[in-house]
Amino acid sequence: MSLVDSPPAGPPVSSARATARLLGSELRLVFGRVRNIVLLVGLAAVPLLIGTVLFVTQDTPVAGQGPPFLDRVTGNGVFLVFAALVSCLPFLLPLCVSIVSGDAVAGEASAGTLRYLLVVPVPRTRLLLVKAVAALAYAAAAVTAIAGVGLVAGAAFFGVGDVVLLSGDTIPLAEGMLRTLGVVGYVVASLTGLVAVGLFLSTLTEVPVAAMAATVVVAIVSGVLDALPQLSAIHPALLTHHWLDFGEFLRLEVDASTLFAGLAVQAAWVAVFGALAWSRFTTADVSS
Amino acid sequence: MSGAEGDAGDAEGAGDAEGAAVRTRGLTKRFRSGQVGVDGVDLLVPRGAVYGFLGPNGSGKTTTIRMLLGLVSPTAGSVELLGTAMPGGGAEVLPRVGALVEGPAFHPYLSGEANLRRLDAADPTSAPGSRTRRIGAALERVGLTAAAGKRYRQYSLGMKQRLGLAAALLRPRDLLLLDEPTNGLDPQGTREVRALVREVADAGATVLVSSHLLSEIEQVCSHVGIMSRGTLLAQGPREEIADEGTTEVRVMTRPDQRAHAVRVLSGLGLDGARADGEVVAAPLGSVAVEKVAQAVVGDGIDLLGLEVRRPTLEDVFVRLTGEGFDVAR
Amino acid sequence: MDTTRSLSPRARWAVPAVVAGAVAAAFAVPATMGAVASDELPAVTADELVERLAVAEKVPVSGTVVYTARLGLPDVTVSEIQGAGPLDLLGGSSTVRVWSDGEDSSRAALLGEVSEYSVVRDGPEAWTYSSADDEAVHYVVDPADLERYEALAQEGAEPPVDGDVPTPSEAAGLALAYARTTTDVTTTEPVEVAGRAAYQLEMRPQTDGTLVDRVLVAVDAETSVPLRTQVWSVQDAESPAIEVGFTDVSFDAPDLSVFDFSAPAGADVREVEVPLPEPGTLEQPSSDALGKDAGVAVSGTGWETVVELSDVDVDEILGATSEGRLPEGSTGSSGADDLFEELTESEDGELPGLPELDTQALYEQLTTEVDGGRLLTSALLSVLVTDDGRVLAGAVPPATLEELAG
């Protein structure tokens, strides 16, 4: 009694295959969207901008002033990666991550496409998981874009060489590159908590801008609380407190427990807000 | 007239052999605002039927369809689609159900075709190999082939509606739930949708079409359900519902003879005879129409015309849901 | 997908609650889990413990030290802008990584967020390096004194390095110096520090005239290495005013390359030759640096010691940072001395990590105007700078100083 006489579609594929297929579609959606591409390009422009400014001003008295690592860049282009990451971490990176993760569910809800995905049917848990992974992939792409462009621009402007650690010791460039990879990985991992928060807020509303703004606010408020010495008791649990711990990769001996502490806090935020997002999304009425 | 419950009982007996395509029991939705959008609805759509789901604005049609699809969880009551309980059986049964809920919705910055690709990729049971062919066929079917590569943002209202139908027809379906499918379509498009519905039904699928515009679906549906203020007032085969109305006899005569005509008709035992604009009308009841003609002419009235008006769905609809223009809630 | 539908909505909302509980538990458990059996240690008396400390062989130590100061000073933490430097130690919490081979090589790194201040000693030479301004200072013993250094090194003496970073051992050394003055020394219940069982010495001043309530020194039961020192102020019974202790410690010999430091390419390097002090002059305050005619007077004894410097030109010290260095031991009490040094410290060069700091502004921020001068009060130390050029300092209440100043 089928409507079209072609044979029914193939047997249901395994859950993992189906998830992978949906993820592919989701990644195309996220990375194909002009807004998201523009944001990525904007982030990638930051190291370029810093590199250009440093290149132009390197022989003037203002050279060597500014945030950490900035004064090292002219001596070794590798530091442009770190200088750019330090510049983007307080606001630009959280902003981009918030936009994509806050949009994840709320964007589909406001467009109405959520109801059609759900009646396809896509199980809500799977949809949420795929949205989370795609948002995280975007965060990874953002950090990688900054680091990659930073490295290329740094090498082009200033050349690269052996890396002087924060402790004053010098390591070979190859090890420096490995540690840079570690920095990139750690910064990406540092953003997972924010992705989870954004995803949860995204399940609460059908207005994507509201979810995005609320997520940015969470990141910024966390930064503000982190700066209040009166709250030092709660600092270690704050979402943003360990973000700059990527500096651990530039110390004499990389202390795994320091890195784990930061990762554990992110894991805690992911667990709590991931669970909240799941509860909310699998119980909510879709009336958009 | 038989109420919703009586009809449901009848239809249930009829549908037992095959099971109903849609069956709800006591379906109720109370929103968080406290408002009851759907109140104790026992929907029954037999397999193979084209079910016209009628009701004025705000009567709860869309909310009911959302509950059928598991988008909104009912406050009370149960839903069965194609014999499978929802929402638990969604993964199993929804691939066989095509739906259009409250208008089409797609990503505006993707082309129509890319939007369909995304939906198809999301479906764990669809075969990727035949994706392009199926999408092409679905677009063709709704007459969108020419605009397949255009961004959805640039579609006209009717084109959007057609793309929504194409999505519902991406795969062979056993059940189509179409909420206001003709909304925004030109007369040509409306006719095409009707043809499509008929074609789908002829192929053996069940179709539930909701509308507040009766005329649009009256012609295609075999069954009718009428919603008002969240309750299902009547449902059943279209003729049965229509027969709920009363056959009227309408006598045309000169203006000065109308009062006379009313007396004559009353004399025949037709209660409720009245001058209705330029005609004199009365419910026919069991009186034969030729008796009426004879009586009128025999009494010296100039009979300019005589009409027997069979009840229409619209009469029933309006009588059940009221004439008012304002939405009920 | 069935699982997502098989839980009732209410049960589903219980999931985040359970997860939150599990997370809280996961973060709470490691704090209690690593508990070592510190209560099974054989009892020792205070005298035995002091003796053990005195004769303990130096062993290699490495680990992480957290230093926390709750001195009640205005917040002058500047590491966010300036990078890690010794001034961080005035308030808040600082983390120091330490490595020591147990002999004459050691390294300490004061960690800033993305900066570091390192002090590396390797025999007769030492380095300090600040990542924030990429500046290294190289201290070498005067070649003329090298021979004598070798001899001294056998006895465990070290060349002095400025801008030093505190470690529990040093703090314990200071505390033990106090123990010889008018102090009750007892032991407390054994404690656990950095996952190790430790004995703890408690030293209480016998007088009420000091700001110091008690000093606690936790000593590793196995190696007799001091693991933690706490100084409690009479003003705060809740938490110690100064605490410096290991949060993580290992007694394995560190990789020797850790002590092998040379200035990185491109860094500003300053060479400093350190003459070894003549024997016997080690504790003598030198007044040279305090303005031409500065005199030193000491009143009170033990915990109540107040040092009075006269004819100090405060403006000169604050302005000419390159000259105004307070020599070690000049306040007579080494704890007060250390603090005083940190507050006014300015090496023969600049304060490490603080090249652009406005010392005058800092001075005004830290002190309050009082009758006839400016007063600095903190949980452990009071300093009075009178308008007529005298500086009084001691671990005593401010009133004592004002009284002395007249």
Ligand SMILES: Nc1ncnc2c1ncn2[C@@H]1O[C@H](COP(=O)(O)OP(=O)(O)OP(=O)(O)O)[C@@H](O)[C@H]1O
């Ligand atoms: N999410 C919601 N929250 C609160 N009330 C709602 C919600 N959705 C619908 N309603 C209310 O429920 C009632 C039924 O709405 P529904 O959309 O089902 O009507 P409908 O029959 O589809 O109307 P129309 O013909 O205009 O599409 C309306 O009164 C509406 O205001």
Ligand SMILES: [Mg+2]
């Ligand atoms: Mg509707």
